[in-house]
Every structure is written in structure tokens, then in C-alpha cells.
Amino acid sequence: MKKSTALLVLITTVVCMFSGCSKAQENLQNKEESISDKNILIVYLSRTKNTKAVAEIIQKNTGGLLVEIELQNPYPTDYKMIVSQVAKENETGYLPPLKTKIPNIEKFDTVFVGFPTWGMQLPPPMKSFLKEYNLEGKTIIPFNTNAGYGIGSSFQTVKELCSKSTVLKGFSVKGGIERDGILFVMEGEKEKEVQTEIKNWLKKIGLGKY
Numbered sequence: 001m002k003k004s005t006a007l008l009v010l011i012t013t014v015v016c017m018f019s020g021c022s023k024a025q026e027n028l029q030n031k032e033e034s035i036s037d038k039n040i041l042i043v044y045l046s047r048t049k050n051t052k053a054v055a056e057i058i059q060k061n062t063g064g065l066l067v068e069i070e071l072q073n074p075y076p077t078d079y080k081m082i083v084s085q086v087a088k089e090n091e092t093g094y095l096p097p098l099k100t101k102i103p104n105i106e107k108f109d110t111v112f113v114g115f116p117t118w119g120m121q122l123p124p125p126m127k128s129f130l131k132e133y134n135l136e137g138k139t140i141i142p143f144n145t146n147a148g149y150g151i152g153s154s155f156q157t158v159k160e161l162c163s164k165s166t167v168l169k170g171f172s173v174k175g176g177i178e179r180d181g182i183l184f185v186m187e188g189e190k191e192k193e194v195q196t197e198i199k200n201w202l203k204k205i206g207l208g209k210y
Helices: 002-036 050-062 079-092 124-132 154-161 188-204
Strands: 040-044 065-068 110-116 139-146 171-174
Touching (some): 050 110, 110 124, 171 188
16 A cells, blocks of 8 residues: 555656646747747838848747748839839839739738838839738738838828738838938848837737747
């Protein structure tokens, strides 16, 4: 009897030890799954790599699939030429066809959409994306880089194009000034500042690993 009792106590102790460990692991796993279960997609348009850098920081803090928007017919590399072309597209409502395809977009619950401000508006390629895919019922989160003039009407346009989605508070940060030849600036101390700003923003909207 004594041996049986001692054996039972030992087994119970071991089980408790492992269940406590399992519980801790389960809590950690649940915390991670609370993010991954959201099935996050991060779609971005980037010309000078600044929006891309922001998208990558978001991915590090939320997980998710990172997808860059590419056009079937890329914009010209010359700054003045692209400004002229985008202005005409905005005037006529032309939506440039996308090379990027996302065949399983229905599995994503949360979609980050990132873009620079072009002509104080949402870039035509991002309009193409938002109109091409059915985002009804999804959570849409815009983020933006700009040359210091702000978001213009871009976030409002996202809300209008995603009227059947839940659009959360977006994030915006000053990037390069291509007009002045200042391109990629999201590095060094600037990158550290933006990382902190993004983490704080993600916490406010209920996302992020930390």
C-alpha cells in the first residue's frame, strides 16, 4: 500500500509539473495563435522602398503574408513622367491592370494596405487592387508614407472603396521626397523611430506580438 501510495504521489506530481508547463506553453501558443488566426495579408505599393520598409516592420510585429503590388505595365522610372501619367489616370479614372494576383484572398480576415501619397490621392494601382478583390466583411488597415504633405484623400478613398469592410485607424509617416531626389530614408535612427511608432499604433488597434 505504501509503495502504491508513493507511486501515486510521484505520478501526480509529475503530471502536475507537466500540466503546469503545458499550461504555460498553451498560454504562449494561444497568444501567438490570436495573431495568426487573424490570417493577415499585408499588401503594399512601393516606388522608393519606404512603404516596403514599413510593410516589413508591420509583418515582423503581426506575422502575415507580405505581397507587393506590381503592374502589368510598370510606370516609367523618370519622376516627371510618372507624375504626368498618374495625373491623367486620376483625371480619367483609369485603373492600371495588376500583374500581382492573390488567388486565395478569401482566407484572409485582416488586410493591411500600404501605399505612398501620389498627388495627394490614393495611387491608381491601389485603387485597382481594392476594386479587383472582394474585401467585404474583412478588416482593412491602411498605412502610408508621404513626402511631408500627409495622406491627402487617400485614407478616405480606402474607406469609400471598402464600404462593406471594417476600416481601422491607419498609420502614416514621412518618407522620401522623390521630387528632390531624396529616396529611401527608412533606415538607421529613422527606422528605429518608425519601428516604435508602428508598435504603438498596432497596440492601439489591437494587433502586434508585443
